[in-house]
Amino acid sequence: ISGIGPLGPGVRLVLWITALIMILGTLYFTYGSVSARVERRRFFAISAIITLIAATLYTLMATGYGTLLQPGGHLSFFGRYIDWTFTTPLLLLDLALLALARNFPNRGMVIGTLVAADVYMILTGFVASIIRTDVRWIFFAASCAGFLAVIYLLVSRLAPQASLRGRLVDNHYRRLMPILLVLWILYPIVWALGKEGAGVISTLAETVLYAILDICAKVGFGLVLVSNPDALEDAERDV
Numbered sequence: 001i002s003g004i005g006p007l008g009p010g011v012r013l014v015l016w017i018t019a020l021i022m023i024l025g026t027l028y029f030t031y032g033s034v035s036a037r038v039e040r041r042r043f044f045a046i047s048a049i050i051t052l053i054a055a056t057l058y059t060l061m062a063t064g065y066g067t068l069l070q071p072g073g074h075l076s077f078f079g080r081y082i083d084w085t086f087t088t089p090l091l092l093l094d095l096a097l098l099a100l101a102r103n104f105p106n107r108g109m110v111i112g113t114l115v116a117a118d119v120y121m122i123l124t125g126f127v128a129s130i131i132r133t134d135v136r137w138i139f140f141a142a143s144c145a146g147f148l149a150v151i152y153l154l155v156s157r158l159a160p161q162a163s164l165r166g167r168l169v170d171n172h173y174r175r176l177m178p179i180l181l182v183l184w185i186l187y188p189i190v191w192a193l194g195k196e197g198a199g200v201i202s203t204l205a206e207t208v209l210y211a212i213l214d215i216c217a218k219v220g221f222g223l224v225l226v227s228n229p230d231a232l233e234d235a236e237r238d239v
């Protein structure tokens with residue numbers, strides 16, 4: 001890795017601001033993970049890990065070391081994919097812990113399948129991002145297939161289980177799942193419009209859009225998740 005890529009000052013500033021917001025999120029969620037009632041702690045802790053990973057990778061990208069300058073001048077922000085490889089499974093784990101009771105027999109299998117489909121989505125997306133020929137769209141499609149599997153599992157496996165766990169858990173799941181879906185669907189759209197895809201928006205616009213999405217999907221989602229202690233308490237019970 002040759003180090004500092006040719007990042008414009010605007011791009012760099014947006015990456016630094018996002019890193020800072022992720023650090024603030026990490027401090028807040030870490031505080032919650034030691035001070036909140038015990039049933040909420042693991043959700044705070046997962047959110048803290050998610051924002052810590054993002055803070056680290058945003059710092060890497062802001063300093064220029066999370067980008068790869070390819071022959072021909074294309075800049076790959078590989079730091080994003082390292083971030084997403086770890087943070088997206090953790091976000092799905094949040095929903096799985098809410099929806100699936102400890103004594104649900106297929107719990108491990110469902111979570112494993114969810115995480116596998118998700119990691120497949122991110123890794124094929126990474127492959128698509130470093131390929132400069134049209135072959136990248138094959139990997140883009142493969143990534144979308146992984147994404148569809150994730151959506152399928154959230155809607156048809158987790159949601160029915162959540163509704164068996166009482167009104168509080170069910171309502172909370174039904175509030176969080178659409179937020180997650182709407183935010184996540186915007187990622188492939190930004191990708192397709194950005195420099196890795198069709199290239200109709202600038203690197204700066206792409207950086208800003210991903211930054212907004214990452215802040216909403218990590219900090220925002222985490223805040224909504226922990227905002228309902230009664231539902232999280234119910235989620236601890238075997239139902």
Ligand code: RET
Nearest residue numbers: 125140143144147184187188191217218
């Ligand atoms: C890519 C490009 C290829 C097609 C698809 C994608 C989906 C990415 C998603 C990312 C979600 C990231 C989150 C991050 C942080 O919290 C890889 C962009 C389908 C859904 C939620």
